[in-house]
Amino acid sequence: MTKHIFITGGVVSSLGKGLTSAAIGMILERRGLKVSMQKLDPYINVDPGTMSPFQHGEVYVTNDGAETDLDLGHYERFTHTRLTKTSNFTTGKIYQAVIDKERHGDYLGRTVQVIPHITDEIKSAIRAGVTGPDVDVALTEIGGTVGDIEGLPFLEAVRQFALENPPEDVLFVHLTLLPYLRASGEMKTKPTQQSVGKLREIGIQPDILICRTEKPMTQEMAQKISLFCNVRIERVIEERDVDFSIYEVPVNLVAAGLDELIAEHLHLTTGIETDLADWREMLAHIRHTTRSCEVAVVGKYIELHDAYKSIYEALSHAGIANDCKILVRKISAEDILSEGTELLEGVDGLLVPGGFGERGIEGKISAIRWAREHDVPFFGICLGLQCAVIEYARNVLGLAGAHTLEHSPHTEHPVINLMEDQKQVDDKGGTMRLGAYRCEIAPGTLASRLYGTDHVSERHRHRFEFNNDYRETFQGSNMVLSGRNPERDLVEMIELPEHPFFIGVQFHPEFQSAPLSPHPIFKGFVEAALEHSRGGNTNKVAAETMA
Numbered sequence: 001m002t003k004h005i006f007i008t009g010g011v012v013s014s015l016g017k018g019l020t021s022a023a024i025g026m027i028l029e030r031r032g033l034k035v036s037m038q039k040l041d042p043y044i045n046v047d048p049g050t051m052s053p054f055q056h057g058e059v060y061v062t063n064d065g066a067e068t069d070l071d072l073g074h075y076e077r078f079t080h081t082r083l084t085k086t087s088n089f090t091t092g093k094i095y096q097a098v099i100d101k102e103r104h105g106d107y108l109g110r111t112v113q114v115i116p117h118i119t120d121e122i123k124s125a126i127r128a129g130v131t132g133p134d135v136d137v138a139l140t141e142i143g144g145t146v147g148d149i150e151g152l153p154f155l156e157a158v159r160q161f162a163l164e165n166p167p168e169d170v171l172f173v174h175l176t177l178l179p180y181l182r183a184s185g186e187m188k189t190k191p192t193q194q195s196v197g198k199l200r201e202i203g204i205q206p207d208i209l210i211c212r213t214e215k216p217m218t219q220e221m222a223q224k225i226s227l228f229c230n231v232r233i234e235r236v237i238e239e240r241d242v243d244f245s246i247y248e249v250p251v252n253l254v255a256a257g258l259d260e261l262i263a264e265h266l267h268l269t270t271g272i273e274t275d276l277a278d279w280r281e282m283l284a285h286i287r288h289t290t291r292s293c294e295v296a297v298v299g300k301y302i303e304l305h306d307a308y309k310s311i312y313e314a315l316s317h318a319g320i321a322n323d324c325k326i327l328v329r330k331i332s333a334e335d336i337l338s339e340g341t342e343l344l345e346g347v348d349g350l351l352v353p354g355g356f357g358e359r360g361i362e363g364k365i366s367a368i369r370w371a372r373e374h375d376v377p378f379f380g381i382c383l384g385l386q387c388a389v390i391e392y393a394r395n396v397l398g399l400a401g402a403h404t405l406e407h408s409p410h411t412e413h414p415v416i417n418l419m420e421d422q423k424q425v426d427d428k429g430g431t432m433r434l435g436a437y438r439c440e441i442a443p444g445t446l447a448s449r450l451y452g453t454d455h456v457s458e459r460h461r462h463r464f465e466f467n468n469d470y471r472e473t474f475q476g477s478n479m480v481l482s483g484r485n486p487e488r489d490l491v492e493m494i495e496l497p498e499h500p501f502f503i504g505v506q507f508h509p510e511f512q513s514a515p516l517s518p519h520p521i522f523k524g525f526v527e528a529a530l531e532h533s534r535g536g537n538t539n540k541v542a543a544e545t546m547a
């Protein structure tokens with residue numbers, strides 16, 4: 001029998017609800033339980049795939065090709081659960097299913113309504129999110145903030161879900177904020193009281209309150225929150241801002257006793273104590289490392305950290321593996337165009353992430369040329385690979401004006417072209433080459449050394465590809481096409497063996513990196529950057545330290 005935990009958020013958004021949910025999933029796994037994780041998003045888009053990264057941050061892609069909310073990235077980084085298409089539902093997806101059923105005549109002439117039809121669909125989505133019969137605990141995070149109009153059907157559905165299940169099988173965790181008022185030097189409980197009040201109006205009584213705070217929560221405050229929110233005092237938990245790494249969150253929650261509280265409420269007795277030994281050891285490494293190297297990330301959405309969330313996380317995992325701090329110099333690709341490659345001076349590595357649209361592309365190409373010519377380690381992901389191919393075609397192979405058909409439909413040398421099966425596609429949502437595909441690695445290459453195997457599976461999200469008409473031209477040069485999808489003969493990886501470290505991949509390796517199992521290419525890239533940093537160069541200005 002699967003138990004369910006529902007996680008809601010109050011007062012404001014951006015409280016780290018995704019992170020807290022992921023951390024809860026992790027601490028339960030560390031007690032020997034099998035968990036599944038799910039996010040319900042109240043917005044109307046069917047999925048975030050068509051939203052601008054500026055609106056929504058990165059789109060996280062699952063193995064089975066779902067384009068999902070970036071919180072799912074936290075879930076996969078913290079737990080062993082692998083997410084699928086049923087791990088993320090939006091209002092749009094729910095309504096689409098209900099409307100399809102209505103058109104099909106499934107409601108037998110009845111009036112279709114929010115209650116019970118939409119709420120029934122949400123409840124079946126919650127059940128579908130339990131990814132196996134052996135799942136002990138299914139966690140469902142509800143996006144948005146309690147009090148939002150669009151979140152109401154989801155909250156109503158989970159209220160019904162609780163009503164229909166034994167009380168020891170369902171747990172409500174509410175994450176809230178205790179704002180600190182600098183002027184009066186005090187923390188306030190009123191917003192928490194009000195947001196719990198909103199939940200109770202809907203019929204949900206939270207079982208556990210997790211209070212985000214900047215300063216320690218006093219016993220007196222906990223007492224007040226307990227009294228006004230109708231939650232026993234030992235179930236009012238503090239979650240203080242972390243010192244140096246988001247990976248501290250599970251450790252702090254266990255220190256606050258959250259694991260025991262959940263186990264007690266849900267009658268989960270495994271006889272196993274939450275074991276975080278390796279995680280604590282990893283945190284000690286992060287805290288005490290004295291080495292560092294600086295990596296430039298040149299992208300289009302650089303102002304927004306969330307737009308490249310998994311990339312920054314994967315870099316930090318590679319930093320942990322190499323026992324070094326990664327200083328990230330975030331550079332807007334357009335600035336390279338206006339201010340030149342001087343912006344890159346002093347970095348030990350260049351990473352060009354994926355992207356869409358023409359803006360900034362020439363800046364990325366210039367940056368890659370600079371890294372190639374200056375022997376600076378380079379790692380290109382998706383559009384980053386495509387830009388590396390264009391740069392090499394133009395500046396080494398002498399193919400003047402070489403470009404991608406995405407931005408230059410009449411180029412003389414379309415070294416990057418539209419994939420065959422994309423030519424008939426008109427709809428934008430969910431139609432790219434998405435999810436995990438196989439990649440064969442050529443022996444004796446950098447890729448084969450890094451992975452230590454000749455076959456991998458990596459996740460994709462693209463419409464364009466290396467143009468195989470140019471394969472021979474490239475094969476006659478110093479660029480090696482080191483990875484290939486066997487089913488469709490697509491180029492998946494390129495590299496320059498004469499360069500200290502130069503690799504481009506058509507897939508998104510950042511989605512398969514975790515703190516204790518860093519992705520091999522990220523790990524190799526950071527190792528090469530460290531090596532580069534030993535050769536001198538200490539211009540560390542404008543860098544942001546990452547744990």
Ligand code: GLN
Pocket residue numbers: 353354355356357381382383384406461462463464465
């Ligand atoms: N825009 C490019 C394509 O569709 C690259 C996509 C990406 O970087 N995710 O192929």
